[in-house]
Amino acid sequence: MDLPDPYLPGAISLFEQLDKKLLVVLRDGRKLIGYLRSIDQFANLILEDVVERTFVEKYFCETGQGFMLIRGENVELAGEIDDSIPTGLTQVLLAVLRAFIRSSRSLRLSTLPFSHSTSPSTSILRNMHNVVFVLGPPGSGKGTICAKIQENLGYVHLSAGDLLRAERQREGSEFGALIEQHIRNGSIVPVEITCALLENAMNNSGDAKGFLVDGFPRNEDNLQGWNKQMTGKALVQFVLFLSCPVPICIQRCLNRGQGRTDDNEESLKKRVETYNRQTFPIIEHFEKNGLVREVKSERSVEEIYADVVEVFNQAAKV
Numbered sequence: 093m094d095l096p097d098p099y100l101p102g103a104i105s106l107f108e109q110l111d112k113k114l115l116v117v118l119r120d121g122r123k124l125i126g127y128l129r130s131i132d133q134f135a136n137l138i139l140e141d142v143v144e145r146t147f148v149e150k151y152f153c154e155t156g157q158g159f160m161l162i163r164g165e166n167v168e169l170a171g172e173i174d175d176s177i178p179t180g181l182t183q184v185l186l187a188v189l190r191a192f193i194r195s196s197r198s199l200r201l202s203t204l205p206f207s208h209s210t211s212p213s214t215s216i217l218r219n220m221h222n223v224v225f226v227l228g229p230p231g232s233g234k235g236t237i238c239a240k241i242q243e244n245l246g247y248v249h250l251s252a253g254d255l256l257r258a259e260r261q262r263e264g265s266e267f268g269a270l271i272e273q274h275i276r277n278g279s280i281v282p283v284e285i286t287c288a289l290l291e292n293a294m295n296n297s298g299d300a301k302g303f304l305v306d307g308f309p310r311n312e313d314n315l316q317g318w319n320k321q322m323t324g325k326a327l328v329q330f331v332l333f334l335s336c337p338v339p340i341c342i343q344r345c346l347n348r349g350q351g352r353t354d355d356n357e358e359s360l361k362k363r364v365e366t367y368n369r370q371t372f373p374i375i376e377h378f379e380k381n382g383l384v385r386e387v388k389s390e391r392s393v394e395e396i397y398a399d400v401v402e403v404f405n406q407a408a409k410v
């Protein structure tokens with residue numbers, strides 16, 4: 093492309109960075125890193141595989157944000173980033189950064205001036221909901237294991253399926269029929285409904301250590317909707333993946349005996365298909381980001397739960 097002479101860098105110069113890895117600093121101080129896929133004359137950017145980097149002193153952590161459209165008016169600074177250049181900063185897991193903030197807060201208040209203690213990044217971290225996504229095929233035991241985690245580890249269990257079933261039953265709900273149709277078909281309810289129910293439940297749960305979001309996100313649309321609605325409000329610690337052979341899962345659902353309208357062979361066939369086609373790729377996406385903790389769930393509840401506790405202990409340590 094021909095550039096004006098003399099060359100004055102501005103929004104237009106970002107065209108040169110198409111498909112390159114960009115650091116974008118937003119006006120609220122957030123720092124996003126992702127691949128630039130598109131830009132227009134207003135410097136509106138489309139970034140893919142975005143992570144938000146949060147810095148505290150010489151440490152930083154990254155949280156995945158997926159695909160983002162950033163309005164140009166919100167961009168303070170943008171430029172190509174070269175990760176091969178040493179920065180002297182150390183990447184740590186979010187839990188480490190939180191622990192660091194916790195331990196340094198009291199110390200610094202009385203001794204050193206701590207410029208980060210009131211920075212947007214740290215205050216965002218403190219106010220966000222901790223979330224563990226719990227995924228696996230229908231009948232893999234998500235609800236059963238979440239109930240035990242809630243009982244013993246202080247996380248609040250939010251089953252997306254249960255929230256949808258409750259909304260379906262709620263008198264006056266405008267979504268009841270739509271939800272029932274999706275549940276019977278084993279297809280996925282529009283994310284705006286599910287996400288609103290989840291956010292509402294989180295906000296009404298008081299001071300929880302964290303939330304087990306069970307059975308969500310189930311497809312790309314769910315993930316994008318979550319990122320759109322919950323960015324800055326929730327932080328995904330990890331994804332607990334209960335893996336289990338499908339025939340065992342189907343048998344468990346058929347024996348579940350809760351009178352669910354979708355625990356029949358016809359609906360189950362569709363649910364498994366939806367899981368294979370749409371949900372499993374989401375688990376693979378999280379796996380690429382190093383977020384998945386897999387626990388094999390074709391064993392007894394006690395054996396599974398013992399491994400799950402280990403996963404939570406490890407997450408708390410780092």
Ligand SMILES: Nc1ncnc2c1ncn2[C@@H]1O[C@H](COP(=O)(O)OP(=O)(O)O)[C@@H](O)[C@H]1O
Nearest residue numbers: 230231232233234235236344345348391392393
């Ligand atoms: N490890 C297990 N072994 C045998 N049956 C199980 C196990 N975990 C759960 N179940 C049973 O299988 C059925 C489905 O479990 P549930 O926790 O509701 O799965 P999901 O939430 O993944 O659909 C329930 O009837 C439950 O009691």
Ligand SMILES: O=c1ccn([C@@H]2O[C@H](COP(=O)(O)OP(=O)(O)O)[C@@H](O)[C@H]2O)c(=O)[nH]1
Nearest residue numbers: 230231252253274275278279280281307308
């Ligand atoms: O985020 C969600 C969670 C559930 N469902 C719908 O609710 C049904 C039951 O989901 P649940 O997680 O209760 O059951 P599972 O499939 O794990 O047995 C699914 O098949 C979907 O139709 C949905 O659309 N979005």
